Amino acid sequence: MKDKLEAILKSATEEINNAVSVVDLDNVKLKYLSRKGELNSIKKNLKDMSDEDKRIIGSMANNVSNELEKLIDEKNSQLYKIELDKKLQSEKIDITLPSDFRPQGHVHPLTQTINEIVEIFQGLGFSVMPSEYSPEVETEYINFDMLNFPPNHPAKDMQDTFYTKVAPNVILRSQTSGAQIRQMLNQSPPVRVISPGRVYRCESVSARKNNLFHQIEGLLVDKDITFADLKGILNEFVRLYFGSSRPTRFRASYFPFTEPSAEVDVQCIMCGGKGCRTCSNTGWLEVLGAGMVHVNVLKNVGIDPEIYSGFAFGMGVERLAMLKYAINDIRLFFNNDVRFLKQF
């Protein structure tokens, strides 16, 4: 038995020394020290030995297994260090090398403009309408009829509005004003909201007109709201958006869903008001329509016009961006030419 233990110690030590990887070492450990390993088979025979042998051989076997454990642990940390060094060497990166150039995009100028306008109105106490109240695919009923457009209004003409094949009277909305209707059908006054979104018109595309553009609709309904409140809010908006030095004017106008109605013009930035091609020689550019919500519209959504009054407005986002940044062609917003987009 003694000889056998010595032989085990000798051959195991040799195998431990020869191990070149952690896996080799694990195999040696399995072969000699596991439950089914060689040392354990000797320990199993102890029960048949005399007490004297049990003591001597037992303690010797324990010494051998302790010794082997120690050797394996030492070798293990050696091998681990070697393998780690190898891995670190092979995965070394030179952090001083120049990196790949990955150009980074940014928010589109129209989205920037919308965000800016939304922030201004939030500062004036308006909140953004839930988007489900302003779908881009809309019914003629909401887009026109509920807004007090007479049945034969020319805006409903196929030449102005895109009709779909989904169903008769389903259109791509021509204005964000329909959102007013959905808001008022879902919330009783006081109402103080804005709603940005895309609109579509069947126009021939030019420097000033695109058949897709963006509007921001606004609506305020409460007790004792007057035209003075509308003027106050819009003047404040123009001052915050353009700065106080830009001349603006209110002009009487007509919309079926407001009475009285007005349009707001901002002095043309291209010519400073002298008159040029961009402003058709008028020196002014219209940026929004507005007015007091028509009594018929309030009635249509079940709001009592004897108790409540309100104002509404709708502004063209592209126009506002063009006027602020002196952009003379609306198509630039949609061509995605990086040379243009980079400037914002």
Ligand code: DAH
């Ligand atoms: N929807 C109108 C348009 O697209 C703009 C407008 C005018 C909106 C007056 C309004 C409003 O809310 O009160 O031309």
